[in-house]
Structures are given as C-alpha cells and as structure tokens.
C-alpha cells in the first residue's frame with residue numbers, strides 16, 4: 049500500500065486527489081481461515097493487526113456485521129489514561145497508553161493522539177482518599193500521575209468552578225500524558241495496516257451461528273456464507289452475550305447503554321479532559337470546538353444504542369454546576385453505545401468454555417483507551433496460547449474469586 053505522507057498529498061493534489069487507493073481491501077470471504085475474529089471495532093482490528101505484525105499470522109479474517117468502528121469504537125468520548133488501581137490493569141492500560149504515543153507513525157495513519165492531560169476531580173473527602181490511593185499505586189507501577197490541589201486545578205482548567213457551593217473541588221488526580229485520539233481513525237488505521245499485511249477485512253458480514261463439533265469450534269455461519277476455522281475470537285462488546293449464546297455458554301456480563309453528546313462548536317476554552325465523578329459528568333473540547341460530554345449508563349439492560357433522556361438532563365445539570373460558562377450552549381447531537389459491563393469493571397481476555405474460542409470483551413465504559421494494549425495481548429494469547437498481560441483477565445477469575453476491582457477507576461457510574 050502506498051505510504052501516506054506530505055509528498056503523497058502534494059502528488060495527489062496535482063491530480064485533483066483522484067488517485068488515492070482504497071484504504072483497505074474488501075475481499076470476498078474465503079472458505080477457511082486460521083483465525084476468525086468477530087467484530088470490526090478497535091479491539092478486533094488491533095488484534096488482527098498484531099497477529100500479523102508481531103506473530104506473522106496473516107491467514108486471518110475480521111468479520112463485521114456493519115461498518116468498521118460502527119459500534120462503541122466510533123461512539124465513545126475518546127478518553128485515554130492509565131491511572132488504574134490494580135497491578136494487572138496498570139500493565140494493560142499503560143502498555144496501551146504508551147503504544148498510543150507513536151501509533152500514528154507505526155500505522156502510517158494519523159490517529160490524532162493528543163496527550164493533553166486528564167484531570168479526575170475529588171469533590172468529597174472519600175474521593176480524595178480514593179485518588180490518593182490510586183496515585184500511590186500508580187507510582188509503584190511506574191505510571192506518571194500527580195495529586196493536585198485547587199490552585200493548580202485553577203491553572204489547568206480556568207473555566208472550572210473550583211469553589212462550587214455544593215461540592216467544592218478539594219483536589220484531583222492529574223495524568224499529564226493522558227488525553228484523547230480520534231476514535232474512528234484508530235479503527236481505520238488498524239484496518240488499513242492489517243489489510244496491508246494480508247488480513248481480510250469483511251464488512252456487512254454478520255455472524256449468525258457458531259458451529260461446535262465434538263466440543264471444539266469448527267466454524268461460523270454468516271450472512272455471507274459459512275467459514276471454517278479452528279480459532280475463533282469474539283470481540284463484539286455489548287453483543288458478547290449474544291455470541292456466547294450461539295456457542296452454548298453464558299458470560300458474566302450486562303449490556304447497557306452509555307451515552308454522550310456534543311455542544312455546538314465554540315472557541316477553544318478547555319485544553320484538557322476533566323472528569324467530575326461526584327456530580328457525574330465529564331467534558332473535553334474537540335479540535336472542531338464542540339464540547340464532548342458524557343455521563344453514566346442507563347439503569348437497565350438494553351440494546352438500543354440511544355440512551356435515556358433523563359441522563360442528558362442529569363449530566364448537563366452536573367456540568368453546568370462545574371462549568372457555569374457553558375450554560376447557554378446548544379446541544380448539537382446525542383448518541384449511545386451498548387457497553388458490556390462485568391462485576392469487577394475489568395475486561396475478559398482469555399479462553400471460552402468451548403475449545404478454540406477466545407474472548408475479548410467486558411471493556412464496559414472504558415475500552416477505547418485499551419485498544420492497542422488489548423490487541424497486543426489478545427494477539428499474543430491467540431498466537432502462543434498464553435500472554436503475560438492478558439493472563440490475569442481470564443474468565444476463570446469469576447469462579448476462582450480473583451476479581452480485579454476497578455469500580456473506582458472505571459470512573460463512569462454504573
């Protein structure tokens with residue numbers, strides 16, 4: 049595939065940009081693959097890319113029922129940070145964050161990684177203690193984060209109402225190399241690079257059944273025919289339970305809608321990400337000037353990809369309290385995604401109860417930041433049968449009682 053560069057843009061400009069080739073191939077599905085990945089979101093595509101790039105396994109298909117990134121990957125608010133509490137989480141989220149640093153160069157695709165800093169506010173004594181504990185855990189795990197007081201917070205985010213009468217800001221956990229990236233570019237960048245290495249990316253291909261023969265996976269049935277495989281990786285986020293049911297097992301997950309909204313675009317006024325978990329809302333500003341706003345999950349399980357109205361009201365009320373200057377802004381659009389939430393708010397990466405089936409799911413409200421690290425670890429698991437980073441996240445932790453409790457770090461109420 050031709051390399052993207054400033055010279056390529058100049059060359060194409062001479063030809064009115066008529067000569068660009070398609071970013072990834074669109075092949076017909078073959079009858080059999082060494083590895084089939086279901087789900088063309090960030091995690092599925094990154095897994096396919098690292099299988100090819102790190103392990104030389106290229107006989108791989110990614111099957112996506114809609115379009116790439118049309119699930120949660122293209123619907124999230126793009127916060128990237130690694131300030132988690134538990135050691136296994138520190139390993140995977142910091143691996144991920146560090147891979148984001150030069151991902152644009154590695155993939156030759158501008159994913160617009162912007163390490164603008166993420167600030168998580170403490171507005172109660174309890175929250176302050178929780179963030180201090182996380183800060184110390186971060187230090188032990190070599191993750192750069194900092195406890196900051198109200199004066200420093202005034203400098204970091206001048207439009208923030210630090211002296212808010214209901215919940216004054218007492219401090220915060222600041223991760224200076226956290227930030228954002230362009231979500232769909234992450235999916236497209238991995239897709240293009242994986243396709244270039246020989247991975248078949250097949251859109252509009254819904255998996256409707258999973259064939260299990262003698263306790264082992266033998267293939268999938270899809271809207272574009274049957275495909276044989278002995279290694280099947282399910283990476284379908286909110287639909288993980290549906291796919292598990294096709295293979296005859298259940299997962300400890302709940303699927304709920306999480307929603308976000310953006311305001312009309314305004315001039316730059318906020319150059320970091322701020323999360324206010326006590327009042328419950330978070331906000332950043334996109335390069336286009338829109339304020340990107342998110343709140344909590346719906347209180348009931350559903351597959352609507354919309355989210356309920358009362359959450360919009362609650363979230364806006366919280367953010368107007370914290371950022372009074374936004375009170376007159378108009379909302380531009382609102383949407384939702386179906387997130388797959390586990391009991392300990394940590395993901396599942398590991399083998400399924402059916403031989404040959406592997407799982408990457410349970411990222412819940414926080415998996416965008418994890419895409420590179422998760423793809424790296426899942427590819428290792430598929431290629432070698434085990435992976436040091438993926439290891440602790442196996443399904444067996446729920447029966448062995450080895451929870452990886454990240455209910456505070458998950459940051460979004462559910």
Ligand code: FAD
Nearest residue numbers: 087089090091113119120121124125127255385415416417
């Ligand atoms: P997805 O991107 O959902 O991909 C799964 C794919 O599987 C979909 O494209 C779907 O179409 C496909 N699929 C489903 N069933 C089938 C089938 N039968 N056959 C074929 N394909 C199928 N995380 C953060 O880290 N930071 C944030 O700021 C953040 N904000 C969020 C805000 C919102 C509103 C939402 C909804 C989520 C947010 N998240 C955030 C979470 C993050 O978006 C997800 O954890 C992550 O994108 C999951 O990626 P994925 O590849 O696993 O799933």
Ligand code: PYC
Nearest residue numbers: 127342413414459460
């Ligand atoms: O995981 O940081 C996060 C997050 C913020 C909003 C949704 N998820």
